[in-house]
Amino acid sequence: MLQRDVLISNKKGLHARAASKLVQLATKFESKINLSRDGQISDGKSILGVLVLAAHMGSTITITTDGGDEQEAMNAICDLIERKFDEGE
Amino acid sequence: MKKNINKGTPLSPGIGYGKLLLLEKQHTPVFRLELEPGQIDEEIQRFHKALEKTKMQLAGLKEQLSARLGEGHSYLMDAQIMMLDDQLLVARTEDIIRTDRVNAEWALNETSSQWAKEFNNMKDKYWQERGDDVEDVANRIQANLTQIDVHKIADVDEDVIVFSYQLSPSDVVELQNAPVVAFVTEIGGKTGHTAIIARSLEIPAVTGMNSVISVARSGQMVIVDGYEGMVILDPTPTQIREYQNKKRYYEEHSNILISMKDRPAITKDGRKIVVQANIELPDEIETAIKSGAQGVGLYRSEFLFLSNPDKLPTEDEHFQVYKNLAERVYPHSAIVRTADLGAEKFTPVMGMGPNREPNPALGIRGIRFCLQKKELFKVQLRALLRASVYGRLKIMFPMISGLSELREAKASLEEAKEELRLNKMDFNENISVGIMVEVPSAGLTADLLAQEVDFFTIGTNDLIQYLLAVDRNNDHLSYLYDAMHPTVIRLMKFIVDKAHEAGVKVGLCGEMASDPQYALVLLGLGLDEVSMNPVAIPLIKQIVRSVKYSDARELFEHCLTLSTAQEINEFLLEKTNQFFPSGFFAPRGTALIQDNS
Numbered sequence: 001m002l003q004r005d006v007l008i009s010n011k012k013g014l015h016a017r018a019a020s021k022l023v024q025l026a027t028k029f030e031s032k033i034n035l036s037r038d039g040q041i042s043d044g045k046s047i048l049g050v051l052v053l054a055a056h057m058g059s060t061i062t063i064t065t066d067g068g069d070e071q072e073a074m075n076a077i078c079d080l081i082e083r084k085f086d087e088g089e
Numbered sequence: 090m091k092k093n094i095n096k097g098t099p100l101s102p103g104i105g106y107g108k109l110l111l112l113e114k115q116h117t118p119v120f121r122l123e124l125e126p127g128q129i130d131e132e133i134q135r136f137h138k139a140l141e142k143t144k145m146q147l148a149g150l151k152e153q154l155s156a157r158l159g160e161g162h163s164y165l166m167d168a169q170i171m172m173l174d175d176q177l178l179v180a181r182t183e184d185i186i187r188t189d190r191v192n193a194e195w196a197l198n199e200t201s202s203q204w205a206k207e208f209n210n211m212k213d214k215y216w217q218e219r220g221d222d223v224e225d226v227a228n229r230i231q232a233n234l235t236q237i238d239v240h241k242i243a244d245v246d247e248d249v250i251v252f253s254y255q256l257s258p259s260d261v262v263e264l265q266n267a268p269v270v271a272f273v274t275e276i277g278g279k280t281g282h283t284a285i286i287a288r289s290l291e292i293p294a295v296t297g298m299n300s301v302i303s304v305a306r307s308g309q310m311v312i313v314d315g316y317e318g319m320v321i322l323d324p325t326p327t328q329i330r331e332y333q334n335k336k337r338y339y340e341e342h343s344n345i346l347i348s349m350k351d352r353p354a355i356t357k358d359g360r361k362i363v364v365q366a367n368i369e370l371p372d373e374i375e376t377a378i379k380s381g382a383q384g385v386g387l388y389r390s391e392f393l394f395l396s397n398p399d400k401l402p403t404e405d406e407h408f409q410v411y412k413n414l415a416e417r418v419y420p421h422s423a424i425v426r427t428a429d430l431g432a433e434k435f436t437p438v439m440g441m442g443p444n445r446e447p448n449p450a451l452g453i454r455g456i457r458f459c460l461q462k463k464e465l466f467k468v469q470l471r472a473l474l475r476a477s478v479y480g481r482l483k484i485m486f487p488m489i490s491g492l493s494e495l496r497e498a499k500a501s502l503e504e505a506k507e508e509l510r511l512n513k514m515d516f517n518e519n520i521s522v523g524i525m526v527e528v529p530s531a532g533l534t535a536d537l538l539a540q541e542v543d544f545f546t547i548g549t550n551d552l553i554q555y556l557l558a559v560d561r562n563n564d565h566l567s568y569l570y571d572a573m574h575p576t577v578i579r580l581m582k583f584i585v586d587k588a589h590e591a592g593v594k595v596g597l598c599g600e601m602a603s604d605p606q607y608a609l610v611l612l613g614l615g616l617d618e619v620s621m622n623p624v625a626i627p628l629i630k631q632i633v634r635s636v637k638y639s640d641a642r643e644l645f646e647h648c649l650t651l652s653t654a655q656e657i658n659e660f661l662l663e664k665t666n667q668f669f670p671s672g673f674f675a676p677r678g679t680a681l682i683q684d685n686s
Binding site: 012015016017019020023024043046047048049051052054056 | 167168171172175176177178204207208211213215216219222223
């Protein structure tokens with residue numbers, strides 16, 4: 001199992017579009033993927049779970065991946081967040 | 090009373106006999122049904138079918154959206170589509186179906202309202218609004234869970250009586266495409282638009298039937314008596330015969346009334362009152378003329394806006410409708426009420442969503458909406474002005490609350506006139522301009538407003554609701570919504586008196602105008618015009634013809650001295666029995682209301 005903290009740095013945070021992209025990406029992996037913020041843990045493959053974290057810009061979320069492709073999953077998700085979800089801001 | 094007879098509130102007169110068809114619709118409150126253990130798997134399958142159907146619909150919507158706005162804007166659909174696969178929604182709902190042994194609608198409602206609450210409790214507005222997305226998705230699934238929907242009943246080929254929790258005005262219009270001989274709802278007020286449309290389309294209807302709807306089963310035979318608000322399930326042969334006779338009798342009666350419909354409404358002592366029609370759809374012009382209407386006292390122009398939610402009506406679309414109206418009603422006049430949008434009457438293109446206001450009845454509606462959307466307003470005004478040369482059109486502004494609002498509305502009209510002059514387009518420079526008096530502050534300043542208008546129309550449906558602070562669609566408060574509250578008749582008198590002092594004519598266009606029980610009061614009030622559902626016109630005219638104005642005047646004056654609505658209603662009942670000893674509908678074989686004209 002891998003765990004990493006990442007800073008949400010895109011302007012709108014994990015809003016509907018960003019959350020959709022994240023979930024779409026997460027569902028491509030076999031591993032179990034969890035996101036947590038302030039003690040609330042959500043399934044990264046659930047749009048409702050990701051949205052309900054209400055992670056705005058500047059919040060830190062903890063990502064855990066667990067399974068056969070945990071490394072790839074972790075890299076891909078962190079990459080998407082660091083690329084600010086390709087939103088250009 | 091036999092035990093298969095149920096009493097509700099009559100919404101629209103007439104008698105219907107047919108096979109019961111139970112309809113459930115989107116946004117209807119969800120009912121809880123207990124399942125047998127053997128039904129659970131089937132229920133979960135039904136839920137999944139609805140999910141699949143919703144997914145296809147949303148995918149279709151997403152395509153339309155991307156085609157119009159580009160890929161980047163369809164992401165919201167993505168989030169909603171994903172919710173359909175989200176275990177936090179799907180598996181939770183299945184769990185509830187399984188453990189609580191309840192129907193999918195109920196289980197889904199539990200899950201989705203929990204989610205909506207979770208989002209709504211968030212501090213940030215953006216995330217709060219995601220609760221709406223969940224609700225939106227859940228509503229779509231709910232609609233797909235429903236086995237029958239109103240759009241499909243066109244397939245029915247025998248006389249049916251529709252039972253539904255609630256029907257919207259457009260549902261009722263749609264019912265016309267099928268052999269629907271009556272409908273029964275659980276909620277809906279007498280003054281609501283659904284009732285108004287049902288009456289003008291002559292579909293018998295009864296409401297307030299919660300106890301019946303919960304036991305009603307599709308396929309049962311039913312009699313609906315829209316005169317008295319009766320619903321009879323599985324009637325006996327005797328009851329069927331009884332109602333067939335009653336139906337025939339009413340039809341004969343109304344044939345006699347209809348044969349006299351074109352005679353003017355003049356009292357025995359020579360007082361004339363102009364009886365006009367309230368209409369809403371171009372199709373209804375014909376009904377109005379056939380019913381003996383002396384013009385249109387209220388043309389509700391909202392249908393143009395609501396019939397196509399995707400775009401606003403163009404000036405030419407408005408123009409065609411008003412030109413047709415003016416020409417067909419001529420030589421009589423037609424009063425067009427400018428858009429009374431707002432409250433529940435919104436479409437997305439108007440730039441405001443529904444239910445965004447905590448208190449829509451007191452919110453941005455009527456003239457307030459138009460003055461905030463001046464371009465939309467002026468499109469309508471220009472069209473009305475252009476159509477004014479084809480007949481006798483009058484313009485009426487709704488929801489005016491005082492003089493400054495009236496002046497602002499008139500300024501928009503002047504601008505519209507100026508724009509037409511610049512384009513060298515013809516219009517009637519002296520078109521009559523009036524207001525709907527339906528806000529108490531307008532009623533109480535009637536003397537001031539009368540100086541700057543050509544006519545008043547008292548809109549009692551809203552005036553009563555605002556004066557008494559009673560929501561007219563709230564069934565729990567219907568006992569307070571009384572047109573005969575002393576405050577209502579006092580204010581109406583003030584309005585009529587102040588208008589007449591200024592030489593301004595006054596009409597009245599609320600639902601009470603079509604209620605025979607109030608005909609004498611309104612006559613005695615001194616109105617110049619009354620406008621009502623076309624169906625009621627022959628009867629109201631006949632009532633006017635059979636009394637003396639001096640008697641009605643005296644009756645009204647006496648009402649003013651009474652202290653409660655109940656006292657007034659009792660007094661009216663007594664007087665009605667005195668003037669019309671055999672009722673408005675006389676027993677068979679005797680003369681109907683005496684014909685004195």
